[in-house]
Amino acid sequence: MRFKRLAAAVMAATMCGSLLVGCGGSDNKSADNNENITATIKVWGPAEDQAEENGKWLQTMCEQFNSEHPEWNLTFEYGVCSETDAGKTVTQDPANSGDVYFFANDQLQTLIDANAIAKLGGETADYVKSTNSSAIVDSVSVEGSVYGVPFTTNTWFMFYDKSKFSESDIKSLDTMLSKNKVAFNITEGWYMSSFYLANGCTYFGKDGKDNSAGVDIKGDKGTQATKALVALVNNPNFVNDLQGVGIAGLRDGSVGAYFSGSWDYKSVKEILGDNFGAVSLPTVKINGTDKQLKAFAGSKAIAVNPNCKYQQVAVALAKYLGGKDAQAKHYELRNVIPCNTELLATDVIKKDALVSAQNDTFNKTSVIQPTVTGMNAYWTPAQNFAKAIVNGEVTADNAEAKTLDFYNQINTSIVK
DSSP: OOOOOOOOOOTTOEETTOOOOOSBOSOOOOTTOOSSEEEEEEEEEOGGGGOGGGTTHHHHHHHHHHHTOTTEEEEEEEEEOOTTTHHHHGGGOGGGSOSEEEEEGGGHHHHHHTTOSOOBOHHHHHHHHHSSOHHHHHHTEETTEEOOEEEEEEOOEEEEETTTOOTTGGGBHHHHHTTSOEEEOTTSHHHHHHHHHHTTOEESSTTSOOGGGOEEOOHHHHHHHHHHHHHHHHSTTEEEOOTTHHHHHHHHTSOSEEEEOGGGHHHHHHHHGGGEEEEOOOEEEETTEEEEOOEEEEEEEEEEOTTOSOHHHHHHHHHHHTSHHHHHHHHHHHOOOOOOHHHHTSHHHHTOHHHHHHHHHHHHSEEEOOOSGGGGGTHHHHHHHHHHHHTTSSOTTTHHHHHHHHHHHHHTTOOO
16 A cells, blocks of 8 residues: 655646645536537646656556547546555545545545545446456446556565575464564554454455444454564564564565565565565464465556546546556556456566466455445554564454454444
8 A cells, every 4th residue: 555755846736635726627528518618628647657757657647538539639638646546545635635635545435435536337347357357347346436546466475585585484474483584564454464364254254345244353263363473573583574674674684574565575685686585474373273364455557537527538648658558558658467368468468477476366365355334443543553562562362352352343333
C-alpha cells in the first residue's frame, strides 16, 4: 500500500482536494453525443507517474489516447493523488475531484458509499473480465458489478540476499532465522495479519465481504498466532523493520532478508546486484506446525468519477490507462507489474524474478484484502497490539487474554 511521494510540477497540476472546474468543455453539445466533443478532463494520479525521471507515463498515455480519438478535442488537467490517498481525498468532495483517478481496491466500498466511483458496464466491464484473472476481477467488483480497470496487483513478498540463504532455506522463516537476520515490519497490520491468516483466522468471513462477521481472531487459532509473533520478536535474528531499518540492513550487510513490495525493487536490486532474490512468502511454525504465511493482496485500478459530465470519454480513458499497451509502458518505465493476462504470458515478463515473486504471492500465498468498511476498524488496534508485542507487554503466558482484548478492540467499533 505504500508508494514514496515525489514532488512533481506538471501541466495544470493541482494537489488532491483542490477545487477544479467540473469535467466539461467549451461546447454546449450534449454529453450523450459521442462526436465533436471539446472537453477538459481532470486526471488524478500518483506523482511518480507524472515525474520526468519516470518518462511522464501518465501524460504520455493521455496524449496518446488523445491522438487516437480525433473525434474529440481534449485537454487534460493533471492532479497529484496517490492510489492510497484516493479513498480519503476523493470522498471529501466527489463533485470537484478527478474525473478519472487511480485507487487501491481496499478503498472500493468507501468510494461507493460516497457516490464517488462509477459502475462500469458494457465492453469496458467485459474487457476487465476477459483480460484479468478472476481474483483480480473480484478485487474491483461488488455484488457482481465492476468498478475499476485494474492495472497491477498489490501485495508484498520477500527480498533476500542469495549469498546468505539457499533456495531451500527461503521456504521456511524459521530456517532463515536460524542462519541470519531477517527484517519484518510487525508493527503494521498489513504485515502482522499474515500470521493470523496463516493459522486459519478470518477477516470478515471466508470471502472477506461480510462486514457483520468482523475479524475472527479469538480462540486457539488467534492465540497460537499471537504466540508465534511473540516468538518471532524474541528471536535474536529478528529485526523490526521500522523507518527503513530493513533496507538499510540489506545495504550494510547486517540483514539477509526483507519483506516489502515492488516499490522497493530498484533500491534492493541496486544493493544486492547479482545476489538479488525475490520470492513469495515462506512458511512459519505456529503451534509446532509449518503454516503458510499469507499476505493481504488486492489491486490498483483506474476509476471514473460519476460526476464527470462526459462519461463516455472518462470511461474510454480509464480503459486505455488500464489497458495492455499502457500496462506494458508502466512496466517499462517504473517496473509496475502488469496484471493483463496476455502480458503476463510473454517471455520477458515471465522470466522477471520481481514479477514471479509478486504474482506467486498473489496467486498462491495471499488472501484478497477485504473492501468492507469494517476494515477501517482494524488498522489502529493492530498497530497498537503489535507494538505491545514488540515492547514485551504481550507474552506467551498472557497471549490468550491479550488476543481476546485485541479481538474486542477491533470488533466493538465495527458498524454492523
